[in-house]
Amino acid sequence: MKLHNYFRSSASYRVRIAMQAKGLAYDYLPVHLVKAEHREPAFASHVGDALVPALETDDGLWLNQSLAVIEWLDEAYPQTPSMLPGDALARARIRALALQVACEIHPINNLRVLAYLTGELGHSDAEKTQWYQHWCRTGLEAFERQLVLLAAERQAQGLAPSRFCWGDSLTLADCALVPQIFNAQRFKVDLDGLPLTMAAYEAAFATDAVQKAQPTACPDAQP
């Protein structure tokens, strides 16, 4: 398979984590967002949203939207570790955590929205950073509250405390959280007072899968 991605893209990072965790090999094809390579026909003619990542399958199909790609990987390669383990309730919990990042934090803060704030709307870099920090912190506080609720639910069900976002293995939720924390650190978001979230992040970051998937490990990485 070929993964069209960019080292610093959160959504790309999600898919890299999943593929590393599942032990699936891929060719790394960089798409340089700052040089707008994603808008060139070689890429954009294959994916309607012209956003990274896109996974080109061995059959030559281009799959897009990172969470949909990870769900597909789980369905197409069921013999590898699942990113959505457990019963329907566990899967609902994992998906909701992933969506809490993918729908409530990341979209408001991605490159094109930040560029619109400083471009079309004429805001300063400081105002842009404040915007980022506001939505990221607000979203991570919600994520933390959800982890608190889930910890109580697990306890009531007699389940062991989670080591990662949910349970004792990397899931779709960690695929979403880890890149968001990476980005939060870049933008100097206050990460104090988020003990369950940061414990899950630290546990995930220590895994081989995340170490191999992280931006600094990418062929197109830049300082």
Added chain:
Amino acid sequence: MKLHNYFRSSASYRVRIAMQAKGLAYDYLPVHLVKAEHREPAFASHVGDALVPALETDDGLWLNQSLAVIEWLDEAYPQTPSMLPGDALARARIRALALQVACEIHPINNLRVLAYLTGELGHSDAEKTQWYQHWCRTGLEAFERQLVLLAAERQAQGLAPSRFCWGDSLTLADCALVPQIFNAQRFKVDLDGLPLTMAAYEAAFATDAVQKAQPTACPDAQP
């Protein structure tokens, strides 16, 4: 089951469509967003993000994040029409379309982001509307391009043209698209030049499920 929701919330509307399409009964429990009822403990103590919708199951569990709720409904009630029919590829296509709305359009334009633009950032109502229209139109154009790509893919595979977003029944993709178009119409977004998208919308809007789920059919509907 009890659906905690708000008539005008897009994410609530998504779940209503799925439940109507699957023929699942629910008690409608209104949470008035403009009165900030979602931040009161009766609601917010059950869901980390304090966002509607939340589905309270017959077991007293509260499920959140609309797309995760719909996936759960499909897994918990497999004997009803599936919102994710087909093989792994079909499901990847459907999920990616839903996420194209849920991650690329809706979050940038929801109530709290618009309120931040006119509040903290001091923009005018006209600038707020321009923001909405920009991101909604940009996202729907991407959605249209994806439908064009998928139409060609279906043709190459010998599949009939889609009547809805994907195939001949309502799916998760329609659950996401229909509320977005409803919202786009409220904000007077230009919907010209989106033939496949609008045909899918019209087909979905004509179904009994969407007619029963639409905002004007809700007990808490206001003009």
